[in-house]
Amino acid sequence: MAKRTSYFPELKRNWWLKHPYFKKYMAREATVLPLVFFLLCLLAGLYSLLQGAESWQGWLTFMQSPLVIAVNALAFIASLFHAWTFFQLFPRVMPLRAGGRTLPPNLMVLGQWFGVVVVMVLAAWIFMRGL
Amino acid sequence: MTTKRLSIQRYLPEQGNNTPYWQDFDIPFDDSTSVLDALNYVKEELDGSLSYRWSCRMAICGSCGVMVNNTPKLGCQSFLRDYEGPVKIAPLAHFPVEKDLIIDMGLFLDHLAAVQPYLINDSRLINDSEEGTETFKQTPAQMEKYKQFAGCINCGLCYSACPQFGLNPEFLGPAALTLAHRYNLDSRDQGKKQRMPQMNREEGVWSCTFVGFCSEVCPKNVDPAAAVNQGKVESAKDMLIGIFKG
Amino acid sequence: MREQDIDIVIVGGGGAGLRAAIAAAESARKEHRQQRIMLLSKVYPMRSHTVSAEGGAAAVTSEEDSLQAHFDDTVAGGDWLAEQGVVDYFIRHAHRELVQMERWGCPWSRKPDGSVQVRRFGGMKTARTWFAADKTGFHMLHTLFQTSLKYPEIERLDEYFVLDIAVVAGAVAGVIALEIATGELILLRAKSVILATGGAGRLFRFNTNAGIVTGDGMAMAFRHGVALRDMEFVQYHPTGLPGSGVLITEACRGEGGILVNKDGYRYLQDYGLGPETLLGHPQNKYMELGPRDKLSQAFWQEQQSGRTGKFGDSDVVYLDLRHLGKEYLHERLPFICELANVFINVDPVKEPIPIRPAVHYTMGGIETDAHCETRIKGLYAAGECASVGLHGANRLGSNSLSELLVFGRLAGEEASQRAATVTFADSTALKEQAQAQKIRIAKLYDAEGEENWVELKRELVLTMETGCGIYREVAGMQTTLDMIRDLQTRYRNIRLQDKSRAYNTELMQCLELGYGLDIAEATCLGALERKESRGAHKRLEEDLQQRDDVNYLKHSQVFFNAEGPAQLRWQDVDTHLSAPAERAYGDAGKGIKQ
């Protein structure tokens, strides 16, 4: 067979900068970065709690520093962005069927947001109870 | 008639050009001029050496996929009227380019064949006899389950859209996995067990990170991303069952 | 040149080719024969034109229907020019084949109880057309292609352009093909060869066909002495989109769509198809459900009388589907909605679709006997490229998808059988023929002529449209015939711009044009000599507007002649089951046995 010369450009590391859709994908994946920061904060909190009141107070102060608040604010936004993307995926990965028809995806997305709100209210009740 | 500038990526290794280059053409167009019409215009009026694939020109044969301004599209279903400024046309991404806009589809076909994309059912082939001409029963609701996934025209746009395929051509990819899922969901099929090993592989469903662009570009609304990710659920179930069965 | 020995070579990966390949494989398995089966196609099989078929495939299915009725519809639909023995075989085997497709996974549309649904189609007495929404051909082709993957004995050469068949001592001996990817030739020595290369709709300017439907196989057989039969019968489909020619399926009318002229009048009632049926109550063989030839002719008459509308540069009438409602349209005709939206920016839910007739189907083709074999031993033909004799002077919609299956299978089985009994031809004679092809291609590359294929092709399709259109008259046809012969001469003086070997699509189009010119000659010659009106062949001359059974109840056979113009002969028609009667639709057809 005659030799075929084909051109096969390798995908470069920065492929995701080439299309807006891929940037959004990378943003979605990157939501875990501020999340990790928040999780480390929680872990630190747990251990300061173990070391007594003073150290706990130190952690609370740390949490109040503007930089920490700023990063955590980012984490909060990231969590909502994540929720927004994740909820849309769910009905496609696990379509719920009722009476031979697939449940409308929008309904499922809405249901999940409803869950988020319920958790918020519950959290408010837990944290503000008896204050 | 107004004209539009088309920048077409050329690749002509036989002429000694071992890297692609861009060539501009000005094309007269109106509301009904598709990208494919424009390519045909170039070939017939300006440069007979331009090579590309096409056939049905009604968005069903799946042969005319190209990158239009960096997004995979069917040339016959994309219209110049929808683009501001010059239009950039390149061969489908993530495939080896053979000449101009023609890519090597071999790997795509191998991937399709790998998932055993046909109905597997023990019941005797009626081909053997004159009688027994009974169809299977399948209610509209049963058909509804896989119908969308049976609409794939094998155009390969989703492979060009999927960076995971770009990063690893061994990945079976959206269309092949969708086809596997289509047959797995078919109430007449009994072949899921045979297909699962392919899907269970690292290069099966598990190379997908739900980028989702495959479904975005799919010209037939097949939603391959959904199929692939439903395939993950199936593969996970398959693993669990395997563990319980020892 | 690469060479391989293959028992059964199949040229064409459309519905007919794939069905033949599977049948050959099944047949070999059943008889425990070791046979190599090779399917060649100039495009990947699933790109073949069968993929565009929309409406459905016919077979007697329901209790109320009968084989006799399907037989009568087909014979009458073909204006008694069908081979009746063949029609009889066809109607008896169609149902079995559609069931087989179902068993291979084809998603036929269903009734609530899970059984297969049928729809109405033009020229058919009852609803007997199986469908998969409005993408029947797509689903059939993909089902066949995918099923073919199950058979390791079916090998494929995808994107191989077959240049010629090789014939040694009156029997087929192989094929010579060009690997599109490299420009290299390959010689396949074969015991049986099946041509399944599809129709030739691209001979006409305005058509519903894919770009690859250029009649290559017909020309190959023709050049080796096989007759092209009934080529003058070219079907115009009444509903193509203006501009592109993209097809709007007949199923639209089967589901209840109506045709109106620019005044909103259902003009078909003026052309022997009435009385007007109630809106939303389509009635078989009335009005919009008349056969395609009649409907296209009615358009032409309306156009002559100035009652057509305009869409862009095209004269159009309108297909109104609005009364069917959005939900029904989206369920039954989703592809149509999509096509109308994309190509002419019309939403069928809200507006009538402008349409006009477009060349759609080649009734004639490579002459075969009832077993799909041509007069060259071991050379078979099936599908649209063949003239097995099923369609006569006019094909009924949805008969051809079933034809692909019934005769694709028969050809496959016959080919396998033959391959078991003969030996390969002597390869020296073969090599000579292969060498001739090599020289032919080399000459094309080297030619320094001043003709350009684009120009020639344009002139060809235009002259075919004017000379051999819906209505034909002698002067027009003579001009066209002269023109074709002139084009044939000019073709010898052609020049390629692209000199590369790999993926030379220009070379491909040049070769296709060469084949097309031969077929065009056969078509035009048949039309000129058939001095009557029958089925899709409609003459304008005052004294030729009627069917003339005395002189023309005959197939036309056109033979190639390397030295000069092609030759025409007449062949008797098999009418042993149903004597010719009047072909009528609407109320006029009521009393007539059909």
Next chain:
Amino acid sequence: MNKGTSLNNDASENMRRSDEPIWWGLFSAGGVCFAVFVPAAILFIALLIPAGIVGPDALRFERAHSMVFSLPGLIFIGMVICLPLFHAAHRIRHGLHDLKLGTEHLNKVATYGGAALLSVLALVGFAIGIL
């Protein structure tokens, strides 16, 4: 040359089952937690309370101590720390692949290993606290 034969479907080396279902299962569970529980956690623990919008007493040492070292506290650690950690690990691992960094094996060990380590730390902390 293209042959219509299907690929080798034997249980050969390249047909190995991926271990991904385990990581994907953890990733998905973590994703749900990230979307449903984490926003509320960040909102209260890292934003509203440190910023003083919700009463400073909400996270008094004693109150925090009793809240964390309890059964609901354990559930909190599981849903808001451990599972999201695995979610993050999974995305970071695939992100590294997307950016063509590291090797498949190394990335796996580093990310899931990290998530496991931090999870164990959290659980150990909890255990110490409750004893």
